[in-house]
Amino acid sequence: MSLLCNDDERTFFVFPAKVSAGEEREFETSLALSNSFLQGARGNCRIKAEFVSESAETAAFKITESISISLSINRSILEPGDIILIEGEAIKANKKPANGYAQLSVTGTNISAAKGVENGRFLVELSLPEHIRAGEYSVMADVYEKDSEGKISNNGIATAGITIKQVPKVLEIVAEKQDYMPGENLSIKPVLYDQTDEIIASEISIGVFDTNGNDVFEKLIKSNEEILLYLEKNATAGKWQIKAKSMGKDEERLIFIKENEEALFELQGNLLKIANIGNVPYRKNVEIKIGNETEIRQPDIAVGESIIYELEAPDGDYEIIVNDGISAIKGSSYLTGNAISVNEMISAASIFIRHPLVWVFLVLVMAMFLFITARNVIKRNVSVSTMPSAEKSGFVKVRPENPGQKINASERMGRGIEARSSGGYEKAVGERTTMSQIHQARQSEHRALIRGVKEAESTLVQKGVKEDACIAVVKLRNFEQIRRMPESIKVIDRIPEIAYESKAVLEIAPGQISIILSPTITRTFGNDSGIVKIASKIANSLNEHNRKFDKKIEYGIGVNAGAIISRIENNQLKFTSLGSTLPLAKRIADAARNEVLLSKEAAHRAISEVKTEKKDIAGVEAYSINRIVEREENKEFIRKFLERQKGHERETSKAGLDEML
Secondary structure (H helix, E strand, O other): OEEEEOOEEEEOOOOOOOOOOOOOOOOOOOOOOOHHHHOOOOEEEEEEEEEOOEEEEOOOEEEOOEEEEEEEEOOOEEOOOOEEEEEEEEEEOOOOEOOEEEEEEEOOOOOEEEEEEEOOEEEEEEEOOOOOOOEEEEEEEEEEEEOOOOOEEEEEEEEEEEEEOOOOOEEEEEEOOOEEOOOOEEEEEEEEEOOOOOEOOOEEEEEEEOOOOOEEEEEEEEOOOOEEEEOOOOOOOEEEEEEEEEOOEEEEEEEEEOOOOOEEEEEEOOEEEEEEOOOOOEOOOEEEEEOOEEEEEOOOEOOOOEEEEEEEOOOEEEEEEEEOOOOEEEEEEEEOOOOOEEEEEOOHHHHHHHOOHHHHHHHHHHHHHHHHHHHHHHHHHOOOOOOOOOOOOOEEEEOOOOOOOOOOHHHHHHHOOOOOOOOOEEEEOOOOOOHHHHHHHHHHHHHHHHHOOOEEEEOOOOOOEEEEEEEEEEEEOOHHHHOOOHHHHHHHHHHHHHHHOOOOEEEEEOOEEEEEEOHHHHOOOOOHHHHHHHHHHHHHHHHHHHHHOOOOOOEEEEEEEEEEEEEEEOOEEEEEEOOOHHHHHHHHHHHOOOOEEEOHHHHHHOOOOEEEEEEEEOOEEEEEEEEEOOOHHHHHHHHHHHHHHHHHHHHHHHHHHHHHO
């Protein structure tokens, strides 16, 4: 007997047999399809039997080594570090389950595992490394059986696709350098990397903040995209912060903006304007050459400010060169005068700031003028008559604030309860009311309107008065814990009373009171030391409470001075803080720990009456109070002056009455 496969014939059974005529015999044998026997014979085959001259063949059948494999994976989209569970089924061509071995691997990697196959089934776990590259991969399963000689007899291969995701691991902010000079371009390139340091094509939120925490730049850009940010000449010197955020990753980087002492020179006729366009006070020596003569000036110009010099020379055209070693300008102008000179032009406001005694002189002159004018009017117009009844005409209605009105600060901070409304009264004026009395009555109405303003609201004011205000912010850090304690509520409600004594207005928010001294309300520009005294009184009140009771009030008071735009509306002072006037006071209050701290501007303005010491707290430049100077001699002078003034008025009124009688 032999195996016929295509043109290949292999004999596998030979047996001597003797069969008599008419006799029938059966022969039975088996054939092991081993590799050594088949020697590569595959395909459509038959069994052929031969006896003497007779032969017969079986029906054709197929010999194949193929094993059919089906794979099932728990997840097709994976992350580095995940475990893949692979379940497989292996069936041979004769529909019988395979029993052998399964070798699994991930293409393009060194990940592999082996497992036995029993009754056609296998289950394999593959662990992905943490730093596997993101992309598309194939899981390959090679299932095989071995014959008795240990050689592979049947085998099959199957694959299944998986995807490895990009996982953000590092967010980096790439800057060209660490230190920058104003006027340069700040180069920023944020890059988000995955598990194999490949760039992830994602969007990144980037923000640039100056040394005061102000938002200078904010934008959404692509990963690995470079942006150029021009640094203005007056960009604040110090540490700037760059913040980036993307896909759950945050990164910060510090850069340093150098000091830039720079000025812009502008020549117009006989006037030379020097503007500080840098970020620090400008104090350089400036060489001003007029013709053949040179003048040296050393101005002191604050950031954003400018001064003007008037140039004089004997009548004629002159070449003018201005130079400070870096900036320079050259021009020509027709000048007049007796000799070559460079004189600073001082504005009226500058005179008052530098020489406050001028204010005192002008106030005294104005007071004397008003006194003489009023006395003359009284002499001409005052007459004796009986007071008419309330039903008659000639009333001037005045509605001041209610002196007994009290705002409960603790309730306002906790619940937002509105302040109680104020009352009013009517004042009768005789039928023979003079123009002077009407004018005085109108002034009284205006003063009453101002006095009725006790609340403030920080909002957008488009039309109003620009003025320099002084602001103190009181932060009560543990307000929620103390708001229901009677002894704490009592001292908190004392805060508005202290403020109102100095004509301040308040904006009350949860755990915070903002106290504003506005020239519109106080009718004076000398609020700089007043706001410090208010803050000190409040601090003393809170400290006294903390000495008496176990449950302390944790507070901080920040004081600043700066410009606001304000107007009076609905019995409130509506205001818009310009620059960092209000935000800086809040930041200082946050930094203060049971103390009063002043900003640099507030300390500078109150320097004549408040002695301070510089501190650097949590990156905020602030000044603590060492001593407040009480100028008793000034108070005594004013008191005596007012007493003399009142006596003089009484004598004048009596003389006028006698004259009329």
